[in-house]
Amino acid sequence: MKFIVSSTDLLSHLQAISRVINNKNSLPILDNFLLQLEGKTLTMTASDIETTLITSMEVETAEGSGKVAVASRLLLDTLREFSEQPLTFNINDSNLALVISSANGSYNFIGQNGDEYPRMPQLQDDARTLAMPVASLSSGISKTLFCTADDELRPVMNGIFFDITAENLTLVATDAHKLVRYKTIHTSVSVEGEETVNFILPKKPATMLKNILPKESGEVEIHFDNKNAHFKLGNYTMICRQVEGRFPNYNGVIPKNNPFKVIIDRVTILNALKRVSVFANQASNLVKLAISGNLIHISAQDIDFSISAEETISCQFEGDPIKIGFKSSFLIEILGNINASDIVMELSDASRAGLILPFENEENEEILMLLMPMLLND
Numbered sequence: 001m002k003f004i005v006s007s008t009d010l011l012s013h014l015q016a017i018s019r020v021i022n023n024k025n026s027l028p029i030l031d032n033f034l035l036q037l038e039g040k041t042l043t044m045t046a047s048d049i050e051t052t053l054i055t056s057m058e059v060e061t062a063e064g065s066g067k068v069a070v071a072s073r074l075l076l077d078t079l080r081e082f083s084e085q086p087l088t089f090n091i092n093d094s095n096l097a098l099v100i101s102s103a104n105g106s107y108n109f110i111g112q113n114g115d116e117y118p119r120m121p122q123l124q125d126d127a128r129t130l131a132m133p134v135a136s137l138s139s140g141i142s143k144t145l146f147c148t149a150d151d152e153l154r155p156v157m158n159g160i161f162f163d164i165t166a167e168n169l170t171l172v173a174t175d176a177h178k179l180v181r182y183k184t185i186h187t188s189v190s191v192e193g194e195e196t197v198n199f200i201l202p203k204k205p206a207t208m209l210k211n212i213l214p215k216e217s218g219e220v221e222i223h224f225d226n227k228n229a230h231f232k233l234g235n236y237t238m239i240c241r242q243v244e245g246r247f248p249n250y251n252g253v254i255p256k257n258n259p260f261k262v263i264i265d266r267v268t269i270l271n272a273l274k275r276v277s278v279f280a281n282q283a284s285n286l287v288k289l290a291i292s293g294n295l296i297h298i299s300a301q302d303i304d305f306s307i308s309a310e311e312t313i314s315c316q317f318e319g320d321p322i323k324i325g326f327k328s329s330f331l332i333e334i335l336g337n338i339n340a341s342d343i344v345m346e347l348s349d350a351s352r353a354g355l356i357l358p359f360e361n362e363e364n365e366e367i368l369m370l371l372m373p374m375l376l377n378d
Contacts, residue, residue, distance in 0.1 A: 001037050001064035002090045007082040007102075009057060010042075014076060016212060016236070017046040017053040020204075021072055027118070032069035034117045035089075037062060045117070046072065051205045051240040052120055060086060067114030068096055078107055120239050124225040128197055130164060132186040134220050134233065136364060138213035140171040140182045141206055143337050143367060148203050149175035156245035159200040162222075166191045172250045178330050179370040180337075181250060187219060199224050200243035205231075212236050254370060255353055258346035262291055263316040263359060266343045269296070270335045272311045276300045277328035279309035286374050287328040291347075292321035300328065324350045325374040334369045350376060 014033060025031055025048065034045040043056040068091050078100065088101040096111035141160065149157035163170040166189060171182040191197055209231060213220075221232040224242070231238040277287055280300035290297040296315050301308035324347060335343065340358030347354045356369040 001062075001066045001093065002088065003037055003040075003042060003059040003062040004086050004088050005042065005057070005059045006084065007079055007087050008084045010087070011076070011079040011082075013044055013055045013057055013235075014046075014072075014079065016215075017044060017055055018072055018076060019208060019211070020046040020048055020051050020053045022048045029069055029112060029116050030118070031072060032112060032117070033072050033075060034067060034069050034114055036067040036114065037065050039065070047118060049118060050202070051208065051238065052118075053208060054120075054237040054239075055235055057235075064093070066091070066093055067117075068098065068111035069114050069117055070098060070109060070111050074109065121228050121241070123223055123228060123230060127223050127225040128164075129188075129190045130169065130186055130222040130224075131188045131219050132169060132184070132222075134213055134216045134218060136184045136186075137209070137220050138216075139362075139365060140169075140184055141210050141213065143182050144171045144173040144180045145203070145206050145210055146333055146337055147173035147175060147178055147180045148206070150203075151175070155243055156200055156247050159202045159243045160206050161198060161200050161247040161250070163196065163198045164189060164191055165196050166193060172247070174248070174250065174370075177327070177372050178334060179250060179253065180334075181254070181368045181370075183366040185364050198247070199226075199229055200245070200247055201229060202240060202243050205229075205238060205240035208238060212238075253353070254368065255346075255348055255355065258348045258355060260291070260317070260319050260322050260345075260347040262296070262345040262347070264296065264313070264343055264345065266335055266338060266341060268313050269298075269343075270332065272298050272313050273328055273332050273335070276309045276311050277332065279307045280328055284374065285327045285329050286325050287331070288323060288325050288376060290321070290323045291315070291317055293317070322347060322350070323376060324354060325376045326354070326371055327374055330371055334371060338367065338369070 036043040040058050040062045041056050042059050045054045090099045098109040098111045100107045144160050151157045161172040169184055169186045173180050216233045223230040276298050281302045287300045294314055295312050297312050299310040334356055338358050342359035344357045344359055353370050353372050
């Protein structure tokens, strides 16, 4: 088979799917891209068994059809060095010798039999379907992914929980210290009445989607059964194995009655925390917030090095004074993942989780972030 393709177009498609490939694979064939030509459509696949990413593009001219597996690192390193130009791929169907020809030279590869590449897992007949705007899924994954854990003992925490009802979709991620709950509206779903269905999307495919979704538009179709999930986009298809297990009851840990509500400018408190946290103890990262009147006093100290810092910023607050401590890196991370100009902190006491919410949610989304406090000695 033979085809001519733009060097930069091919490189951008292959780079997008190459992140799936592991540095060390259990099957040597997984070090390759699978290239498949049908008519003028070139389909490219990368996989690590657990996650498979597929993309396709139209080539300029094509002869024949077939599939071949090509070493991913060698192909990417070659394509990176080309400026925009047409490249001719000529594949010998009998011995899988592959020659890439440019205006000035030729580059010889040896391909592998494409039939040895693992087949995509098929969904069961009772698979469910969910359709939603690409922008909503992109926003939801971006705002929850940072909260996933790296916990070998509790793998269910190492992904984003998709909780689906007939009315809406809720994405949840938690690492037991912080939690994000993101609610949005879907366009259509194969769920009826009071029924709820759910699955856990692992961190790696979620990261792939985070990188791909901003380039897409329109709708994403999600098909899932009790083992796998398919995400179908305009230019990409991703198939991944779900995390097995039961996700913790996230609604049970969200405190309901929080008498103290503080409204603060998000950028002001974020910048103050970044400055003050430099002086926090490196082991604990503790910053203290003392709220009274319309002021928040932020302080941190490291007794070992005899350093400390404090800063006072204005807020809107009514009620008795309250003191609470948080791990500064977690609080900075949470504030960095909210887009609103003002935030609301809902607190009850120094030992219960604090809620951080945008003062105004964006259209069709509702975000809640939770952070567990750290005990104060004073």
